[in-house]
Amino acid sequence: MRRGRGTPEVNAGSMADIAFLLLIFFLVTTTIDTDKGIAIRLPPMPEENQPENDIRIKERNVLKVLVNANDQLLVNGELLSVKDLKRRTKEFIDNPRKDPNLSESPTKAIISLKNDRGTSYNIYITVHNELKAAYNELREAKAMGDFGKSFDKLNESQQNEIKDYYRQVISEAEPENVAGA
């Protein structure tokens, strides 16, 4: 442990300054923004000369959501505020009162979303968000009812069981160009 007399100790007093300088540089340049957003999966492009498969779906199983260029919502032919969309969607999917106009069962429910080229991106995201929220809330409620646990805390097979029951099917049609945007 004894040091030779010839080598004096290196002065480490300025080490802190150097480190601070570097630290401040990284503090300034850093961006800790994890990107967040609504994840969706696009349908694959239909292959050319693919025979058009004509799947018939009962009208009652489809919730038609139309958004026009003025950001107004038409849900199954009925003008609706975006704030009521989630409630309406949940009602449609679950159909607790067995309304003959709403979906037969949650597994058969399909949401068809159509917007105009002039629709604002903001309302489009809001609509997507509300539809997703409707499914998430229903899944959460079922998780609580069936397993007595929050959906996030279930194991994978239980989650899949619920996901199969409340299968999220949002079909997006090609937008129409009405407003000429």
Add this chain to the structure above:
Amino acid sequence: MKLQKKKKPSPAISTSSLPDIVFMLLFFFMVTTVLRETDLKVTVVVPQATEIQKLEKKSLVSYIYIGSPTESYRGKFGTAPRIQLNDAFASPNQVVEFIEKERAARAEAEVPLMTTSIKADKEAKMGIVTDVKQELRKCNALKLNYSSSKRAEVYN
């Protein structure tokens, strides 16, 4: 006895561990930092949503920006929303090429895990977003993320 030693006048606080602490912080920031690789030429204020998920692997995400050009580019490009890929303005038909390049830069096994994140301004119209979506479908880049920020209020 050890207790008697404490009667001495209190010594100066040792700062010799300060560099260590600072270095620790430094390493933390060095590891978490992501140097901004693209200069934004469009203004983007992402819409707000409640059902948002975090994007997992940052290195596998390609970004497409849509918004109206920033002030310095307005004279040249006007105020209508435009697409920005990497560092340049682009037209929708350049999206395929962009995705191909992004794919070429990754290992083949990672390609199916790649996500495209659309960072579009909330004032943008769906027309331009749809064009991008169609292009993404063409090159089979189906994992998509609409970048949005957290909204506190929930509609009931």
